[in-house]
Amino acid sequence: MRRRHFALVALAGLVIVLGLAGCSNPYATSQRDGPTSGGGGVQNVGEPRAPAPRQAGAQAPVRTQRTPQQAILQFANRYANWTYQTLAEDQLSLASISVGAARLAEQQAATATRADTTLARARIANSGEVLSISPDLTQGGWWVVVTRERTVGAAEYEGLAPEIHIALVQLASVDNGWAISQWLPQS
Numbered sequence: 001m002r003r004r005h006f007a008l009v010a011l012a013g014l015v016i017v018l019g020l021a022g023c024s025n026p027y028a029t030s031q032r033d034g035p036t037s038g039g040g041g042v043q044n045v046g047e048p049r050a051p052a053p054r055q056a057g058a059q060a061p062v063r064t065q066r067t068p069q070q071a072i073l074q075f076a077n078r079y080a081n082w083t084y085q086t087l088a089e090d091q092l093s094l095a096s097i098s099v100g101a102a103r104l105a106e107q108q109a110a111t112a113t114r115a116d117t118t119l120a121r122a123r124i125a126n127s128g129e130v131l132s133i134s135p136d137l138t139q140g141g142w143w144v145v146v147t148r149e150r151t152v153g154a155a156e157y158e159g160l161a162p163e164i165h166i167a168l169v170q171l172a173s174v175d176n177g178w179a180i181s182q183w184l185p186q187s
Contacts, residue, residue, distance in 0.1 A: 064177025
């Protein structure tokens with residue numbers, strides 16, 4: 001009887017070990033899902049994959065710029081200067097001058113802004129200036145932009161000091177010019 005019980009326990013243990021060997025955490029992300037690889041991010045289990053973004057050249061941005069620096073400056077100035085009254089329209093304007101992930105992010109931000117009652121209630125505004133634009137020396141194809149910005153408004157926004165902000169930027173060559181394809185604020 002003991003041998004039989006021992007054999008069943010051993011067999012059950014073996015089944016569990018073999019079963020676990022094929023299991024993985026469905027919520028774990030892999031390195032290839034990160035923002036720098038061009039992957040679509042974390043995929044939720046059971047959901048179909050999102051369609052790939054349209055090619056940058058097919059999105060026809062308005063007001064492309066002749067140089068990468070001009071494209072970044074155009075985007076950064078609009079990104080840093082807004083009021084609660086203009087923010088949603090400014091975000092749509094940013095979408096119109098960008099492509100790819102940057103365009104989608106600004107379109108989504110404009111939709112969220114329209115539903116945000118805090119902005120109007122606190123009368124929030126932001127003003128800023130570009131301090132620096134340079135190629136990222138550690139990652140080819142990326143740029144670094146540094147701005148000094150000040151947010152004002154009522155309640156917790158009253159009396160805030162200006163802050164330095166950094167964004168990583170990627171560009172796309174489109175329509176004989178340049179447009180922002182990724183704008184990733186870091187601070």
